Amino acid sequence: MDYSKKRDLILNGNMAKVILILSGPIMLNNLIQTIYNLTDTYFVSRLGDLEVNAVGFVWPIIFFMMSIGIGVSIAGTALISQYTGSDDKSDARKVAGQILSFSFIFSIGLGIIGFFITPFIVKTMGAEGEMFRLSVEFLRIILLGMPTMFVFFAFNSIKQGQGDTYTPMIFGALSVGLNIILDPIFIFVLNLGVAGAAIATVLARGIFALYAVYTLFIKKEGIQLHKSDLKLNKTLLQKIISIGLPSSIGQSTTALGFAVLNIFVKSFGASTLTAFIIGNRINSLILMPAMGIGHALSTIVGQNLGADDIKRARKAVKVSTILTTIFLLIGGLIVFILARRIIMIFTDSEEVITQATFYLRVISASLPLMGVFQIFNGTFQGSGHTIMAMSMMTSRLWLFRIPLIILFKNFTNLQERSVWYAMILSNAIVCIIGLILYLSRKWEHKIIKKAPKIR
Structure with a gap:
């Protein structure tokens, strides 16, 4: 992708054309994610209603955790897009490195803490018996795989800030495709049940998240990261958190609000x-x-x-x-x-x-x-x-x-x-x-x- 041309299009091109070119891949990516959710539901439903309910039961917790990563990615998109618009490639690159490092480190801590408190959370929500066991089993695996989710968010924000909404869509589609293949293997062939669905999700997302990040270091077009960019910068992190925290709060309170609304x-x-x-x-x-x-x-x-x-x-x-x-x-x-x-x-x-x-x-x-x-x-x-x-x-x-x-x-x-x-x-x-x-x-x-x- 020619990022200089994309920047010129965003800053000087026909506005309707710019909006449709950038939003088209995002719409398709949203549709792909909808298909992903339906696919997971379909395969889990072959196990029974209890398994479907267990997965659905802990979804608000997963979305709540995701909201933190979404907030950081929103901050990344805002900063990178503005540095890109001002033609400050150096600072845009440094923001990208901080977003990636912080997302990875923070999600590891979040996942580990979540793993140990999952039984308490699920019990507090009212699950008992087999419902409790299945919910804990599924949620723990998803939380341990949280870094794959957060890193994907970071990658998407880096690309979107540069005006590239196409590449995230491609990686999203490939991840969903792999998940469709892995779901029946882990759920039925290996007989892992809902745990298999969680493992398939983490693996499908993780494989392409790792490759997506790898491309940020080897491809010379757009932002090309260096190892030095991954070193945490206190001043810049404070800026990112100050921008991302309100978004995280907004996302998480919305998730909680819809739960109460239900x-x-x-x-x-x-x-x-x-x-x-x-x-x-x-x-x-x-x-x-x-x-x-x-x-x-x-x-x-x-x-x-x-x-x-x-x-x-x-x-x-x-x-x-x-x-x-x-x-x-x-x-x-x-x-x-x-x-x-x-x-x-x-x-x-x-x-x-x-x-x-x-x-x-x-x-x-x-x-x-x-x-x-x-x-x-x-x-x-x-x-x-x-x-x-x-x-x-x-x-x-x-x-x-x-x-x-x-x-x-x-x-x-x-x-x-x-x-x-x-x-x-x-x-x-x-x-x-x-x-x-x-x-x-x-x-x-x-x-x-x-x-x-x-x-």
Whole structure:
């Protein structure tokens, strides 16, 4: 890949073209990861419902741990994109080295601690008997393999900061492909059950994570790391952590918020919970373009702020908003019309079909709000002002959605529709907050400007 041409495209090319070129691979990568999750679920489901429940039961813990790595990667993308935009290749390389070293060392410690406290965590969550044993078995292996996950996050952030969203997609696809091959071997041939599924995941991710990192040292295009770049730099690490910590907090509190949200949804009955789960799976597919554009926007905003072209950074936000709205209006219209037929693919329960159809139609009509949320999120993360992004993520669930559900449930006759209307209203409110933060123009101040020269 010619990184100088990619940088020129991001800084000077047609904005719509830039957004689509960068977001396309991200969308495909998200789809690949969805296939990966479905594949794991499929093979584990051959073992039985208990095994599926055990894996699903500990997923919030895994996502909570992942949020820390995601936060560090967001900081890496912001810093590298801004150094790339300012044509400071040396400091971009040093940030890449720190991201890689910190992610690896920290994830080892996190994995070891997690391994020993896993039984306590799973027991506290309420698992007993065989469910407890299977959950602990699966979670321990995943946690010990945490370095492979964090290193992959670091690699992706290094590439995305340079405007390369294609290479992470390729490695992601290869990892998923290997996992599909290894799953049945470890689960059935070697008769390792859920432990086999965890081992297959760690190996598939680990093999390509190691190779991906290896390419950072041998390939001369873009950022080429040297061993000296891996030596921890206190000043730079403090900068990375100060940017990454709010993102980690935002991600982890969101994960916790959705876990609490599920409890409230379940209080309306099993049918409502099923309708909620099915509707969210469909919505996640429709939202992929918006999520892809939001992630691509963080790189575009970062590089243009690094190049001191604030006007073009604003243009990127504007064009991204237009493209996202178009995609979501089209997708939302299709889902609105075909909602009942789509739901019937997943269930034959009339009560679930009725509730899920109403939910899907209401949410599909408000999808552009989620698009705007993704745009503001990408803008604030790319500019490095992650506290703004954190405030949006945490307030959406904890300050608005959950309190609104409690309010509607106890003081109206909306019943299960309390959840659907609370979701729309919370999305609308947080978009207004995002607009206020955007118009404050504080995000336009690049973070590398205040950073001391890295030595």
